[in-house]
Amino acid sequence: MESLLRVATAGSVDDGKSTLVGRLLHDAKAVFADQLAAVEHASRRRGYDEADLALLVDGLRAEREQGITIDVAYRYFATPRRTFVLADTPGHIQYTRNMVTGASTADVAIVLVDARKGLVEQSRRHATIAALLRVRHVVLAVNKMDLVGFAEEVFDEILADFAALAERRSVRSWSAVPISALLGDNVVDRSAATPWYAGPPLLEHLETLDIQENRELPAEDAAGEAAAEDEVRFPVQLVIRPRRHGYADFRGYAGRVEAGTLRPGTPVTVLPSGQASTVAAIDTADGPLAEAGAGRSVVVRLADDVDVSRGDLLVAGRPPSVTRELAVTVCWLAEEPLRPGGRYRIRHTTREVRAVVEPRTRLDVSTSDSAPTDTLALNDIGQVLLRTAEPLVVDPYSRHRATGALLIVDETSGATVAAGMVEGAR
Amino acid sequence: MTVSVDTPTVDRADSLTCLEDESVHILREVVATFQRPVLLFSGGKDSIVMLRLAEKAFWPGRIPFPVMHIDTGHNFPEVVEFRDRRVTELGVELVVASVQESIDTGRVRELPGSSRNPLQTVTLLDAIAAHRFDAVLGGARRDEEKARAKERVFSVRDELGQWDPRNQRPELWGLYNGRHRPGEHLRIFPLSNWTELDVWGYIRREGIEVPSIYYAHRREVVQRDGMLIAVTPFTPPEPGEPVRTETVRYRTVGDATCTGAVRSDAASLDDIVAEVAITRLTERGATRADDRASEAAMEDRKREGYF
Numbered sequence: 001m002e003s004l005l006r007v008a009t010a011g012s013v014d015d016g017k018s019t020l021v022g023r024l025l026h027d028a029k030a031v032f033a034d035q036l037a038a039v040e041h042a043s044r045r046r047g048y049d050e051a052d053l054a055l056l057v058d059g060l061r062a063e064r065e066q067g068i069t070i071d072v073a074y075r076y077f078a079t080p081r082r083t084f085v086l087a088d089t090p091g092h093i094q095y096t097r098n099m100v101t102g103a104s105t106a107d108v109a110i111v112l113v114d115a116r117k118g119l120v121e122q123s124r125r126h127a128t129i130a131a132l133l134r135v136r137h138v139v140l141a142v143n144k145m146d147l148v149g150f151a152e153e154v155f156d157e158i159l160a161d162f163a164a165l166a167e168r169r170s171v172r173s174w175s176a177v178p179i180s181a182l183l184g185d186n187v188v189d190r191s192a193a194t195p196w197y198a199g200p201p202l203l204e205h206l207e208t209l210d211i212q213e214n215r216e217l218p219a220e221d222a223a224g225e226a227a228a229e230d231e232v233r234f235p236v237q238l239v240i241r242p243r244r245h246g247y248a249d250f251r252g253y254a255g256r257v258e259a260g261t262l263r264p265g266t267p268v269t270v271l272p273s274g275q276a277s278t279v280a281a282i283d284t285a286d287g288p289l290a291e292a293g294a295g296r297s298v299v300v301r302l303a304d305d306v307d308v309s310r311g312d313l314l315v316a317g318r319p320p321s322v323t324r325e326l327a328v329t330v331c332w333l334a335e336e337p338l339r340p341g342g343r344y345r346i347r348h349t350t351r352e353v354r355a356v357v358e359p360r361t362r363l364d365v366s367t368s369d370s371a372p373t374d375t376l377a378l379n380d381i382g383q384v385l386l387r388t389a390e391p392l393v394v395d396p397y398s399r400h401r402a403t404g405a406l407l408i409v410d411e412t413s414g415a416t417v418a419a420g421m422v423e424g425a426r
Numbered sequence: 427m428t429v430s431v432d433t434p435t436v437d438r439a440d441s442l443t444c445l446e447d448e449s450v451h452i453l454r455e456v457v458a459t460f461q462r463p464v465l466l467f468s469g470g471k472d473s474i475v476m477l478r479l480a481e482k483a484f485w486p487g488r489i490p491f492p493v494m495h496i497d498t499g500h501n502f503p504e505v506v507e508f509r510d511r512r513v514t515e516l517g518v519e520l521v522v523a524s525v526q527e528s529i530d531t532g533r534v535r536e537l538p539g540s541s542r543n544p545l546q547t548v549t550l551l552d553a554i555a556a557h558r559f560d561a562v563l564g565g566a567r568r569d570e571e572k573a574r575a576k577e578r579v580f581s582v583r584d585e586l587g588q589w590d591p592r593n594q595r596p597e598l599w600g601l602y603n604g605r606h607r608p609g610e611h612l613r614i615f616p617l618s619n620w621t622e623l624d625v626w627g628y629i630r631r632e633g634i635e636v637p638s639i640y641y642a643h644r645r646e647v648v649q650r651d652g653m654l655i656a657v658t659p660f661t662p663p664e665p666g667e668p669v670r671t672e673t674v675r676y677r678t679v680g681d682a683t684c685t686g687a688v689r690s691d692a693a694s695l696d697d698i699v700a701e702v703a704i705t706r707l708t709e710r711g712a713t714r715a716d717d718r719a720s721e722a723a724m725e726d727r728k729r730e731g732y733f
């Protein structure tokens with residue numbers, strides 16, 4: 001079980017995300033005395049009866065004034081069992097791009113719903129985004145149970161609704177907890193008001209969740225998970241050639257192992273060029289390594305004098321696709337809609353290339369139907385076809401996140417206009 | 427200082443390696459994609475960790491960018507001595523941008539009785555423009571303060587150096603977009619996901635030297651606004667203010683006029699890690715007068731272009 005868990009909260013505005021995060025931090029004793037004093041003072045000044053724990057996370061003036069969350073806030077806390085990074089994301093549709101930011105690195109998404117309202121369009125959108133981003137586990141937190149008399153039927157009905165959505169969106173791993181963020185029921189301590197609920201309170205659930213990488217393996221891949229583990233993906237960030245005495249002939253490739261494990265002797269292919277070589281050594285400032293697994297930042301030296309530069313990928317195992325045409329699912333994140341034929345750049349691994357973006361379909365979040373479209377607008381989810389000026393080396397996002405994820409960047413403004421997940425090469 | 431009984435028992439050694447790997451990745455992206463990066467170096471613990479990470483990221487090459495100190499002139503001598511020695515050891519170029527100079531040339535006006543801390547913004551922005559830096563690496567962490575908790579790793583600043591927190595660029599996965607228009611620059615925060623405890627855990631693990639004022643020592647202090655302020659040439663005791671000698675250490679190192687000390691017996695890195703693990707006060711709440719000014723003090727300074 002991982003010792004660090006990245007959690008993102010999601011759900012519609014006013015469903016109680018900030019209150020829940022405040023409650024979690026407070027009850028897990030992760031709030032410092034001066035922070036609490038500041039919140040109590042601010043609450044009193046605003047004329048509130050009780051300390052508004054949402055003020056702990058709403059870090060911007062505009063957020064506190066409007067009582068809404070605009071941008072994702074990151075919080076760090078530890079319990080005796082686990083360390084948590086909590087991304088509190090905004091619920092308002094206008095700020096969906098910030099929810100996507102928070103969810104993109106999360107292992108677990110908590111989707112909050114108001115027990116009185118059930119799943120609204122924004123809860124469906126967030127669950128859909130969590131599914132597209134392949135967040136590994138979704139917790140449905142049915143909040144404000146105090147306002148429905150902690151009724152089991154209400155919880156069950158929302159559960160059934162969510163089960164149907166999870167099925168359609170291929171959310172494979174999920175669970176549900178009835179809570180009151182305001183009063184604390186089933187947040188840190190088990191509630192006496194929900195005797196019909198047999199599961200753990202939310203925090204304990206997060207502490208004990210064993211999240212598996214739910215990677216999609218092709219059916220013909222009989223060896224299953226083991227085969228994926230052997231697939232090495234190492235995007236080269238920089239070539240290191242020190243102008244320094246004692247290192248005259250040193251030529252190493254700095255980067256992070258994004259998938260698989262590299263060892264001296266591992267045969268690798270440089271893509272897109274296709275040249276073959278072998279890992280001669282894995283160096284770090286702390287000395288050479290016998291192996292470097294996913295996540296490690298290292299310097300790789302190769303046995304042969306091959307041509308490698310930033311943007312190249314060292315790969316081993318089942319090869320990725322080298323392509324200039326790819327089908328991509330995107331979340332459109334910019335005010336300005338997709339301009340077919342517009343000038344965009346694609347940021348993928350450590351590579352950046354020009355591309356033409358052709359809209360294909362748009363997803364209706366409430367009905368889950370896709371229909372053909374000739375543009376995509378802010379917060380739309382849809383499919384596009386990318387034609388790139390130079391080849392990209394890609395895997396389906398479902399197989400490898402790092403080689404399946406990309407950004408679409410507006411060439412003129414430099415803004416990130418869309419998040420893309422590769423479905424496959426064309 | 428009150429003590430909580432549930433101190434984290436999670437093994438953080440593993441998470442320190444994860445944090446180091448992430449920061450090294452970010453530093454390399456910066457060098458690969460910007461023309462003129464610079465690393466802000468104050469001699470404080472966060473910037474010391476940043477320098478170590480930069481050393482590692484480009485090893486066996488040298489650190490491929492200069493470091494810059496925004497000097498308020500109100501320094502702890504131990505820190506300046508440390509800064510100069512470290513820079514010499516590493517063979518990096520040091521740029522010092524002086525707030526005194528900004529005052530002398532009329533770029534800013536010093537208000538009697540208030541700290542020079544906010545004036546640093548003008549000096550910083552002037553230096554960024556003069557040196558045409560396009561990426562400014564800072565050691566700020568999201569756990570420091572609630573406005574900082576909202577900050578991206580790659581954070582765009584407009585031509586006036588301003589931060590627009592309501593309109594930040596989406597930042598997904600580990601894909602950092604540093605594109606910007608001429609005149610704009612990016613602030614880069616490789617320590618975004620580190621906590622104060624992580625910083626000290628890392629300093630201990632790596633055996634990194636830090637200025638002596640981080641360790642408990644005897645010092646003449648006055649009690650002011652609920653903080654312990656060292657008696658220095660810039661912060662003389664006010665008339666009638668009692669001066670006491672106390673055993674203190676610093677949790678943050680900044681402008682001497684607005685940085686407070688905390689009572690502490692922590693004389694070693696082990697002691698400091700143990701102390702930070704159970705503290706019930708944030709480092710800024712405990713030691714920074716500038717952040718106590720209002721609920722939005724940090725946000726307001728950041729909007730204008732502060733670190």
Ligand SMILES: Nc1nc2c(ncn2[C@@H]2O[C@H](COP(=O)(O)OP(=O)(O)O)[C@@H](O)[C@H]2O)c(=O)[nH]1
Pocket residue numbers: 011012013014015016017018019020054067068069091143144145146147179180181182183
């Ligand atoms: N009765 C009740 N009210 C709640 C609960 N959780 C949140 N609220 C209230 O719902 C409102 C919106 O909560 P907030 O946390 O700001 O929602 P956010 O927009 O999702 O961050 C506030 O007035 C909260 O006090 C709950 O469990 N029960």
